Structure formats: C-alpha cells, structure tokens
Amino acid sequence: MAARTPHPLVSVVIPCYNHGHHLQEALDSVFRQTYPHIEIIVVDDGSTDDTKQVAQKNHGVIYYYQANHGPSAARNKGIRYSKGEFLVFLDADDYLYEEAIATNLAYLQQQEQLAFVSGCHDKVYDKAGKIVPEVRKVHQNHYTHLLKGNYIGMHATVMYRRRVLEDFMFDYTLRGCEEYDLYLRIARKHPVLHHTAKVAAYRLHHANTSNNVPLMLHTAMEVLKRQENQLQTTEEMKAYTEGRKAWQYYYTEQLLAKLQKQKSLSMYEYYNLLRYDPSLSLRNTFSSTSTVTIMNQMIKYIPSSRIRNKLKFILAGTATPRPGKVALGDFNRYTPFSTQFGYDRGGPVDRYYIENFLEQEADSVKGRVLEIGDNSYTVRYGGDKVTQSDILHVNNSNPKATLIGDISNAPQIPDNTFDCLILTQTLHLIYDFKGALHTCYRILKPGGTMLLTVPYITPIDYGEWEDVWYWSFTDKALKRLMQETFPKSTAEVTPHGNAFTAAAFLYGMGLQEVPLDKLVFNDPHYQVTITVKAIKS
Structure with missing residues (x-):
C-alpha cells in the first residue's frame, strides 16, 4: 500500500455557463481557503459572456473551453484534466467558506474507506437579502437516506476521492439532479459520510436550474427510478417509496403555492402539477382512468384559454393521433431542408x-x-x-x-x-x-x-x-x-x-x-x- 501524501492536492472544478458576473466571487472563495494545496479548474461550457476573461485574469486558474454540453459534461472534463487526489465541484454562482477544503479533507484522510464526504450549507437569497441555514443530520445508512431524498442539497459541500470518480462519472444525459444520481450510485457501492459543519453557500436567484420545477421533478423521479432494480432489503424498498412520494409532494407544493398566490403557471408547470399531484390518485372519479385522461379532464379548470389550448396540444403528443388527424406541418414536403446533413x-x-x-x-x-x-x-x-x-x-x-x-x-x-x-x-x-x-x-x-x-x-x-x-x-x-x-x-x-x-x-x-x-x-x-x-x- 502506497504511503499517504501528507498534503495532497485538491482540485476545485468550476463549471461555468454565462455566470461570469458571479465567477470572481467563487474564485475568491477558493483563494481564501485555509488549506493551501489546491488547483482551480474553470470549465467554460460555451459561455457567451465574459467568463473567459474573468477566469484568465486570475493567476494560477486553469481554463478550458467546450461547446455547450451542460454541467455534467463540463464536470467530466474537469475530472479528466485535474490532477488532485481529491475533487470538489463548485458551481460558478456559489462560494465556499474558508475552512471548507480543510474540513472535508480531514474526514477523508482519517477514514480511507470513504468515497466522499459531505457537509452542510447556507441558502443565500439574493433578492430578499436573507440567509437560511440548511443543516441535516445523517449518521448512518446513507444510501437509504438518499433514497428518501437528497439530504446533501448542495454539490459544493461534497469532496470526492479521485479513485472513486475513475469508476463513476456524471451522466451527461440528465438535465437536472446529476449530482443526486451520482450520490446514489456511489453510496450504493461505497461507504460515505455526512457532517453538520457548514462549508458552502448556495446562492438562490432567478437563473437557478432548481427554479425549473417541472424539470427538477421529472429528473428527480427519473434518477430515483434508476435505483429500483438495485433495491435489496425491505428497508430500502420502503425508503424508495417514501422518496418518490416526497419528491412529488415537495415540487407540486411549490407549484400549488405559486398558483395560490395567483401567479400564472406555464403550460409545463400545469402539466406536471396535474400529472404528479398525489391528491389526484385519491379521487374516486379518477381511480380507473389513465394519467392522460385525468389531465384532459382537469384542463377545463385552467383559467387561461391560451394555456388550455397549448396543454391540449402537449397532451395530444402523448398519444397516437387518430387516422387522418396527423399534423404534418413543416415535414409536409418531398425535399429536405438541407442536402448537406444540416x-x-x-x-x-x-x-x-x-x-x-x-x-x-x-x-x-x-x-x-x-x-x-x-x-x-x-x-x-x-x-x-x-x-x-x-x-x-x-x-x-x-x-x-x-x-x-x-x-x-x-x-x-x-x-x-x-x-x-x-x-x-x-x-x-x-x-x-x-x-x-x-x-x-x-x-x-x-x-x-x-x-x-x-x-x-x-x-x-x-x-x-x-x-x-x-x-x-x-x-x-x-x-x-x-x-x-x-x-x-x-x-x-x-x-x-x-x-x-x-x-x-x-x-x-x-x-x-x-x-x-x-x-x-x-x-x-x-x-x-x-x-x-x-x-x-
């Protein structure tokens, strides 16, 4: 067994897509770390703002550019080009507290068997100017707890051991909840640890992916569904069922709260509310009908005629059109749009x-x-x-x-x-x-x-x-x-x-x-x- 490096290199990978205005604050938070042996890698995911200029004006920051493929592809690129024995992924609009690296590294050095360690964080509401601590206590059975929900909550609170990431990469096909998917896959195979020290700040603003409730609901359910064939015990099966209900409740409550405040919902928000609202399954009227039938019956309660019509169009896309009712649209032609493969x-x-x-x-x-x-x-x-x-x-x-x-x-x-x-x-x-x-x-x-x-x-x-x-x-x-x-x-x-x-x-x-x-x-x-x-x- 190789001797442990007393002061190992930690790689901080920062994927960035058009967050140049936040990037400097994220970089400064890494520069202020009390642990000194750090490399910083910024992966520009096809930004059209000043991300490149901000990154390159900081001495020692390693900058890579890629065409826009999403944060998972950017993180995977960061893994490939990083050299650290341990890795942290910091979104460009968030920041670390000064002891973050030192705190998480201490746990991983003390317990060699751990695949990753996670801490707690603060939620920073930019518009309201308030900070809300997010502290969760999980001492054991981490995989089971993750089935019930993502207790980690913020990716930058996690430090990974590099050798684990050689076997597990981020799934670039997911448009949300990529971290949750990775946590579940790793925790299924390896021991992990969670502590209650706050190590990072998660900034909430209008551009957060988490604000896209339909996307987050859909991907959270998809990620959890991927674990279904991995379940081995009654406890895990129970946690899985609880997790699906919890995700549905969490996100549909957000949509209902928005509706109750008389704020308009988009057609996709209506679609997801009608599809996932658990109360629908309890209505005797709908007990023997399909999801699509339920949603079609509920459309009449949507106040906006424009949304009703668009939602009807979306729902029509979930079923095969009747013979003679196919809308050919722009495909109603003999010649292609391009003879040069596009x-x-x-x-x-x-x-x-x-x-x-x-x-x-x-x-x-x-x-x-x-x-x-x-x-x-x-x-x-x-x-x-x-x-x-x-x-x-x-x-x-x-x-x-x-x-x-x-x-x-x-x-x-x-x-x-x-x-x-x-x-x-x-x-x-x-x-x-x-x-x-x-x-x-x-x-x-x-x-x-x-x-x-x-x-x-x-x-x-x-x-x-x-x-x-x-x-x-x-x-x-x-x-x-x-x-x-x-x-x-x-x-x-x-x-x-x-x-x-x-x-x-x-x-x-x-x-x-x-x-x-x-x-x-x-x-x-x-x-x-x-x-x-x-x-x-």
Missing part, C-alpha cells in the same frame, strides 16, 4: 451522439493514436495525452496524412502499433468493412481501444461520398461483427436516436434546431448512430 443549419444532428460518445471515452484517446481522414478528434479529445498522432487517408489529397492506403487492406501498417483508433462515420464507405475491422484489430496494441461510430438511419451524401456509400448498420449487426473481428475482446455497442431525431436528421435539420430533451431520449427502434468501444484482448 451543416448549413448549425451542424448535423448525428454529431451530438458522435461527439458525446468521444467526450465520454476521451480517457482512451492517448498514446499513439490513428484517426481516419484527419486528426481533429484526436487533438480535441486526446490533448496532451497523445504522444503521436497519425492520420490514415485513402489517397494523398490530405497533405497532413502520415499513412496512405485502404484500411481494409493495409499490410504496410505494422501489427500492435496503436494505443487508440478513431473511426467516425467511415465504415459504411468501405466495401470490405470486415477487412477494415480485421486490420483495426491487427494494428491495435493489446489493451488498445477502438472508438467507432457508424450510421443506420441517415441521408446519403450528394457529393464526394455518394458513389461509395455502401452500408448501414444496426446494433445487432455490430455486435456480430465485433464477435467475428475482435475475438475474445471487450466491446460495448450502443444505439442512439429516436423517431424525432431520425426524422430531423433525414430532413436536414441543424443540431441547434433540435431541443436537448429530444436528443437525449433513446429508442433503439430508431437508430440514428451506433457507437462502439472495443478493447483488444
């Missing part, structure tokens, strides 16, 4: 799946890396982890190519050469695709990783690749191919997409035109893109 409308829809996959697997892009066509993804996701970047191109039209040839028959490339291979949207253009996969297996080092993406539902290119667009692949086909071409190796094959994104991609909609909630929903019957991570045995 590049002229903000980028292709399938790039979301491809780049999120590579973002999640960026740790594998290291050592000597071969990419087909160009090395843009190698540079973007490998960074300084890459010792040599090679480009294979089928001809000499790319002057940066280091290797020329057809990957389906490339005897000039030695065996066991590369630590990582990146083949995005290429395999369908190769007639002998099995030969290409055999080559990939041969030239990978043992333990090396192939990151592959292929299309299934897709337009066909109008230009350079039209004459060599041979194939489309399902996840079932890729699983068989991996068994044949990467024998005894580990392969993860994942389909991505749904009916909406498949139609959007076929019509040439741009990525920025597709709402995030439509992108993250996955239906394997409509596979836009298949991703494969294969590790050579």
